[in-house]
Amino acid sequence: MDIEKFSTVPLFEGLDYKQVSELLKLAEDVSPKSGDEIVRQGEPGDGFYIISAGSFEVLKAGSGESTVLARLEELSYFGEMSLVSQEVRAASVICVADGRLKKFSAQKFSELLDAGNLTAYKVVHNMCRILAQRLARLEERMVS
Numbered sequence: 452m453d454i455e456k457f458s459t460v461p462l463f464e465g466l467d468y469k470q471v472s473e474l475l476k477l478a479e480d481v482s483p484k485s486g487d488e489i490v491r492q493g494e495p496g497d498g499f500y501i502i503s504a505g506s507f508e509v510l511k512a513g514s515g516e517s518t519v520l521a522r523l524e525e526l527s528y529f530g531e532m533s534l535v536s537q538e539v540r541a542a543s544v545i546c547v548a549d550g551r552l553k554k555f556s557a558q559k560f561s562e563l564l565d566a567g568n569l570t571a572y573k574v575v576h577n578m579c580r581i582l583a584q585r586l587a588r589l590e591e592r593m594v595s
Contacts, residue, residue, distance in 0.1 A: 457553070460501055460526055462577050470570040477560075478553040483546040492543045496533025498556045502526060505550015510543045517543070531578055533557045 457463060458471050466474075481500070483489060489500065492512050502525055509529065510517040520542060523529060529544050534557055563571035 456526065457501065460528060461581055462528060462531060462574050464577050465573055466570060470573070474555070474570060474574070475553065477563075478555050481552040481554050482550070483552065484549050485546055487546045489544040489546060489552070490530055490540050490542075492541065493539050496530055496536070496538065496540050496557060498554050498558075498560070499528060499530035499532075499534055500544075500555070501528045501553045503551035503553060505546060505552075506548035507550065508545050508547050510545060511541070512543065522547075534560045535575060535578070 454468055454472050454475065457475060458466065458468070463471050463474070478501075481489075483505070489507065490496070492510070502523055504525060507523045507527075507529070508519050509521040509523065511520050523544070530540070532538065533540075534555070560571060560574075564575070
């Protein structure tokens with residue numbers, strides 16, 4: 452495990468080496484091939500993913516065709532909302548170059564929160580900060 456590498460993921464900001472290590476031990480390794488669908492729009496979220504290697508596209512299905520919203524590379528992450536919400540996936544994610552992922556189960560993460568785990572609360576705090584920044588940028592675009 453490359454704990455120092457994963458420490459740079461914004462969701463893990465402020466976590467020490469031991470905390471990141473403990474979280475990574477809970478994660479499942481996933482090795483998708485090009486063309487594999489990792490998550491599907493409209494299906495329940497069951498966890499979030501951090502990209503260890505490979506390339507992935509975020510696709511939003513619309514009237515008859517899909518739009519590529521983003522291309523994600525190493526240390527990008529997706530599906531984080533499933534850690535705190537039971538909502539369905541807002542988009543699909545497809546592997547476009549063979550990759551490796553760390554999958555963090557929403558159920559296991561919820562158990563950490565229920566147990567009062569400080570590391571899990573720090574991750575949620577970081578998520579709130581990131582979402583607030585995204586919302587502010589969106590509001591700025593809408594105003595201008």
